[in-house]
Amino acid sequence: MTTPPKSVPLVSLVVPALNEADNVRPLLRQVQAHVEANPHVRFELVLVDDGSTDGTADLLLAAPTDFPIRLVQLSRNFGSHSAISAGLERCSGDCAVVIGADGQEPTTFVSDALEQWDGGFEVVWGVRKDRAAVSRGRQVTSGLFSVLFTRIAGLDNYPAEGPSGVLLDRSVITALGRLPERNRNVLALVAWLGYRQTRVSYSQLPRVSGESRWTRRAMVKLAVDSVLQFSSLPLRLCTLVGLITALLGVGYAALLVARTVAGVDTPSGWPTLLVVVLLLGGIQLTVVGVMGEYIWRIIEEVRHRPLYVVRRDITADASERDSRGAREGW
Known part of the structure; x- marks a missing residue:
């Protein structure tokens, strides 16, 4: 553990938020509950507004609290x-402790992690x-992906149950900042980094309001990015399928x-030819598609575009937030 510069360590609660x-x-x-449950440390809240359109950022800036708040608002x-990276x-x-904005991590998680x-x-x-409040099908799908991904990527530290929240020491945060990948799974990168890792278990609380922003499309994209980022298995499978077909x-x-030499009639006509053409064509298109996924990610990396663009980065002091909170009915 990195030796803190002050006698009382500072813990950053990093929260990505969308609407x-x-x-x-x-x-x-919930953050106030963390503060009261852990008096031996200081807390700051770093909320990253990931392109919200419902006033999440302004509401946060008006909040009267006893702990520092930093708002990082992305341009989209x-x-x-x-x-999370921002x-x-x-x-x-x-x-830093990464938690969700939906209030599903109990106070015991942060206390046990600390x-x-x-x-x-x-x-x-x-x-x-x-x-x-998660469907059985989604639980099974998520758990199956975590198990398969752990084996495919060779990340022994990655929780096979699927991680939800993580505490990172300053040394890990610094090392993570040196990794340049754009199509990233931050949690998988943390597992890849190594360091001394452990786990704490907790019972997830019901979501306070609204629905999860994790759509099926987002989950599929993350799954594809994760596998392509950490494994060459798709390319090897293409090679294997090609060899088997050959x-x-x-x-x-x-x-x-052999049938011709033996004088046995051999099948002829377009049906046989059609089956062979369709089989080979399907395999070729699949291989080209897999290679295209890798090539596209290479193109994105060499463009050197930023991982995100910050629209506003604000640290509002308590007095400013108290005055705004009074005006806005906190």
């Missing part, structure tokens, strides 16, 4: 993992013992030659 205006007040109450929606790059804490951090661990994963072709040709 979470209804959850701002419950979130601040760049995705939750880009938002928050980690701008937080000031000796460690206890493990005090014990010398540099990465503390939050693992859900049970999930609140062997089948050679075997079928040998069978036809």
